[in-house]
Amino acid sequence: MKSIFTAAAIAAGILATPLAAAPHDGRSFIADYDTNGDGQVTRAEFDAVRAERFIATDTNKDGWVSDSEYLAEYTARLEKQLAASDRSEEQKTEERQRQVRQTHVRFGVLDKDKDQKMQKAEYDVSGNRAFAGMDDDKNNVVTSTDIAAVSAKQAAREAARAASETPPAG
Ligand SMILES: [Ca+2]
Ligand SMILES: [Ca+2]
Ligand SMILES: [Ca+2]
Numbered sequence: 001m002k003s004i005f006t007a008a009a010i011a012a013g014i015l016a017t018p019l020a021a022a023p024h025d026g027r028s029f030i031a032d033y034d035t036n037g038d039g040q041v042t043r044a045e046f047d048a049v050r051a052e053r054f055i056a057t058d059t060n061k062d063g064w065v066s067d068s069e070y071l072a073e074y075t076a077r078l079e080k081q082l083a084a085s086d087r088s089e090e091q092k093t094e095e096r097q098r099q100v101r102q103t104h105v106r107f108g109v110l111d112k113d114k115d116q117k118m119q120k121a122e123y124d125v126s127g128n129r130a131f132a133g134m135d136d137d138k139n140n141v142v143t144s145t146d147i148a149a150v151s152a153k154q155a156a157r158e159a160a161r162a163a164s165e166t167p168p169a170g
Contacts, residue, residue: 047127067107
């Protein structure tokens with residue numbers, strides 16, 4: 001039963017969400033940031049991982065992240081996902097192109113003062129938003145209960161959107 005359920009869930013996930021959503025999806029959120037392995041992410045854990053990631057992404061160590069540094073970090077993560085996926089080479093190429101475009105757009109949005117540099121403060125704005133988006137009960141700890149609540153809300157929103165996009169019959 002378990003394996004059937006898992007396969008169905010994976011299939012549903014692939015159909016429902018583009019690969020791009022994967023790094024921000026609930027299960028990977030906990031996997032990414034739960035450094036002490038207790039199944040939940042505190043704000044302190046989240047901030048520590050983000051701070052490390054910012055430093056790692058700033059490969060030339062000039063204190064800010066450039067568009068190309070940002071893209072390189074994202075591409076490395078994307079390639080790992082693509083390697084694990086069973087998409088065709090053609091689909092993977094398409095996905096890469098799409099993701100590169102989106103990553104440039106995202107960089108532009110994050111770079112609030114438009115100096116072509118992503119400073120730590122700008123990076124933290126997106127981190128704050130990501131954490132707040134997952135922390136459903138706003139107690140500064142993201143648990144599997146928060147993730148379930150957020151996923152349910154997201155599914156409801158998507159269902160509502162799908163319904164509104166369906167042209168009326170006749
Ligand atoms: Ca933890
Ligand atoms: Ca840099
Ligand atoms: Ca900037």
